[in-house]
Amino acid sequence: MRILLVASAYNSLAQRCHTELLDRGHEVSVELALTPQTLVEAAWLFRPDLVVAPMLTAAIPQALWSRVPCLIVHPGPKGDRGPSSLDWAITTGARRWGVTVLQANEVFDAGDIWAWAPFVVAEYDKSSLYRHEVTEAAVEALLLAVARMASGHLTPEPLDYDRHDVIGEPRPALRQPDRRIDWAHEPTEDVLRKLRAATSQPGVLDTIDGEEFFLYGGIAEDTLRGPAGSLLAMRDTAVCRATADGAVWITHVKPRTRPDDSRPFKVPATVGLALHLSGVPQVAAPQGLPDPRRTYREIHYWEHHQVGYLEFDFPNGAMSTRQCRRLLAAYRYALSRHTRVIVLGGRRDFFANGIHLHVIEDAPDAQAESWENINAMNDLVAAILTTTSHLVISAVQGNAAAGGLMLALAADEVWCRSGAVLNPHYRLMGLSGSEYWTYTLPRRVGEHTAEALTSRCLPVNARQAHALGLADQVVPGDPATFRTHVTALAEQLAHSADLPGRLEDKTRRHRGQSLERTLERHRARELDQMREDFASATYQDRRSRFVRRIRPETTPAHLALHRT
Numbered sequence: 128m129r130i131l132l133v134a135s136a137y138n139s140l141a142q143r144c145h146t147e148l149l150d151r152g153h154e155v156s157v158e159l160a161l162t163p164q165t166l167v168e169a170a171w172l173f174r175p176d177l178v179v180a181p182m183l184t185a186a187i188p189q190a191l192w193s194r195v196p197c198l199i200v201h202p203g204p205k206g207d208r209g210p211s212s213l214d215w216a217i218t219t220g221a222r223r224w225g226v227t228v229l230q231a232n233e234v235f236d237a238g239d240i241w242a243w244a245p246f247v248v249a250e251y252d253k254s255s256l257y258r259h260e261v262t263e264a265a266v267e268a269l270l271l272a273v274a275r276m277a278s279g280h281l282t283p284e285p286l287d288y289d290r291h292d293v294i295g296e297p298r299p300a301l302r303q304p305d306r307r308i309d310w311a312h313e314p315t316e317d318v319l320r321k322l323r324a325a326t327s328q329p330g331v332l333d334t335i336d337g338e339e340f341f342l343y344g345g346i347a348e349d350t351l352r353g354p355a356g357s358l359l360a361m362r363d364t365a366v367c368r369a370t371a372d373g374a375v376w377i378t379h380v381k382p383r384t385r386p387d388d389s390r391p392f393k394v395p396a397t398v399g400l401a402l403h404l405s406g407v408p409q410v411a412a413p414q415g416l417p418d419p420r421r422t423y424r425e426i427h428y429w430e431h432h433q434v435g436y437l438e439f440d441f442p443n444g445a446m447s448t449r450q451c452r453r454l455l456a457a458y459r460y461a462l463s464r465h466t467r468v469i470v471l472g473g474r475r476d477f478f479a480n481g482i483h484l485h486v487i488e489d490a491p492d493a494q495a496e497s498w499e500n501i502n503a504m505n506d507l508v509a510a511i512l513t514t515t516s517h518l519v520i521s522a523v524q525g526n527a528a529a530g531g532l533m534l535a536l537a538a539d540e541v542w543c544r545s546g547a548v549l550n551p552h553y554r555l556m557g558l559s560g561s562e563y564w565t566y567t568l569p570r571r572v573g574e575h576t577a578e579a580l581t582s583r584c585l586p587v588n589a590r591q592a593h594a595l596g597l598a599d600q601v602v603p604g605d606p607a608t609f610r611t612h613v614t615a616l617a618e619q620l621a622h623s624a625d626l627p628g629r630l631e632d633k634t635r636r637h638r639g640q641s642l643e644r645t646l647e648r649h650r651a652r653e654l655d656q657m658r659e660d661f662a663s664a665t666y667q668d669r670r671s672r673f674v675r676r677i678r679p680e681t682t683p684a685h686l687a688l689h690r691t
């Protein structure tokens with residue numbers, strides 16, 4: 128079918144749906160839902176058989192839905208309506224939720240139902256649920272709906288609140304007064320729900336020492352305690368705050384205003400709350416084998432059966448200079464251990480998204496901070512590329528982009544979770560990129576494909592990544608199942624008879640290629656270009672718009688095939 132994919136933002140869900148539809152042989156073009164007129168124009172230009180909208184915050188205009196069938200992906204079970212579906216699911220403590228695919232008509236969210244898929248609401252924040260449970264259910268329901276529509280002999284089911292499986296209901300938008308936290312009286316579980324329902328948008332508006340912030344996060348803390356509402360501790364980039372009966376971690380804040388009057392944007396909690404943290408202690412993270420304790424930590428190293436697991440969970444996958452340096456120190460520690468295999472990767476959300484654009488934007492000298500950050504990233508990648516003592520595996524459990532994906536490619540093997548979406552390019556940020564990608568990417572996929580991937584700027588799903596050579600294995604399942612598989616595979620590898628031979632080969636190859644000199648050349652060439660990129664108005668403008676979530680004025684040309 129010719130499918131016009133319409134989305135308010137080309138976000139991870141839109142990207143995943145796009146790649147899955149292409150995989151099934153459909154011809155797909157993308158239009159951002161910027162104005163009703165441009166949507167109608169796009170349909171006129173592309174002449175689609177079908178419009179699909181995986182992520183839409185505005186109504187489809189009648190001029191479009193009355194001419195072409197439009198399938199809307201709604202993140203709620205049958206009968207659920209309104210703009211705050213997931214917020215309500217978390218706020219009301221729903222255990223089961225779902226994604227419904229309905230056909231647009233004159234009443235918002237009330238069209239005929241083509242398909243739906245249920246999911247269990249796990250204890251994570253809204254954006255994490257969205258990237259995992261919602262995305263999997265949405266892809267399942269959307270593909271089913273498209274297949275049903277393509278078959279031509281199935282009809283959708285009208286919304287009927289008398290049916291037993293219509294469990295949703297219309298709900299209003301959740302507003303800031305509903306989200307307010309009463310720190311003195313509310314118990315941890317209520318505070319967690321409020322923070323999670325508002326992360327990553329719109330945050331919970333709150334006042335700390337007279338200054339207004341939007342708060343984001345919602346990770347429980349089992350041990351730290353103190354007077355309700357007080358800031359108890361810092362760890363990595365997060366701040367721990369006491370509730371009436373416990374404590375929670377806040378990972379990001381957005382000040383309501385900025386001193387330079389520019390539009391505010393999110394920064395790590397320790398950065399945004401810096402002026403309010405005097406006397407607040409830094410507390411170390413518990414280390415050792417994974418335990419059921421609930422707390423916050425960005426880096427965690429543990430060992431089992433000759434495998435070292437270096438887990439990193441940087442919020443939003445962004446890696447600031449300090450985070451890169453901390454991870455490098457942890458990597459060096461992992462190298463010093465008598466293990467044979469090192470597994471790199473996080474527990475759930477992003478694998479990595481490259482240098483920390485929000486921290487850079489907030490720095491007094493953004494150009495200098497960009498430079499520090501990319502060099503810290505490169506030092507980390509170089510350490511992985513030059514490792515001969517261990518076999519290194521990147522276990523890509525979540526989405527990865529730009530330098531964060533190139534970081535994964537530095538390992539000997541890349542194992543990718545089947546639901547991950549990879550963006551192997553930098554250009555949309557006005558950067559040519561570093562992290563030794565000019566060495567690692569062509570080594571894996573060949574010069575021609577490397578050029579295509581970095582210039583076309585399109586996402587690839589795990590299956591496509593495997594076909595291209597970006598990933599060595601695709602491991603199915605949700606993040607928890609993925610970890611179980613990865614652990615079994617890594618332990619098998621650590622005890623395989625050919626491991627010593629593989630390590631010797633690696634040492635010989637590195638010596639033969641005089642790898643360090645080769646890498647130095649790649650780094651120098653990449654950084655020469657990056658120095659210019661960092662000074663460019665394009666990068667500064669794109670970075671500023673990205674962190675402030677400013678939408679583009681038109682659909683980018685690489686997505687809108689119908690406009691080229």
Ligand code: COA
Nearest residue numbers: 138139327443445480481482483484485528529530550556
């Ligand atoms: N630095 C800082 N924050 C980043 C980031 C980065 N490199 N990459 C992503 N984020 C943040 C976003 O600001 C967003 O924050 P919020 O949801 O808390 O407001 C969050 O991560 C999710 O990003 P979003 O763009 O909404 O997710 P997505 O899944 O729709 O898209 C990407 C994922 C990776 C395609 C997109 O985030 C992106 O292009 N990131 C920039 C990659 C990059 O250019 N890195 C620098 C060069 S190495």
